[in-house]
Amino acid sequence: MTQHVHADDARLLQRVHGEYMEMPGLRLTVAQACRLWNVDPGTSRDVLNRLVDEQFLRLSGPHYVRAAAGRSLARA
Numbered sequence: 001m002t003q004h005v006h007a008d009d010a011r012l013l014q015r016v017h018g019e020y021m022e023m024p025g026l027r028l029t030v031a032q033a034c035r036l037w038n039v040d041p042g043t044s045r046d047v048l049n050r051l052v053d054e055q056f057l058r059l060s061g062p063h064y065v066r067a068a069a070g071r072s073l074a075r076a
Contacts, residue, residue: 013047020066027063
């Protein structure tokens, strides 16, 4: 289970969500996320795992990707 994301991390959570919305093919490891958002590995992992728990992201090997990325759309 992931740790609770503190209120101070709410802006980071929104930023990460926004980055993945703007770049649907974004694939980041924890180390890459740390460099991109200038945060420590624990904070990066907590925020990314929170988005996994919310089913917005998923893990693909060591990479965090959008959960819907690469899935075909259901046909009516």
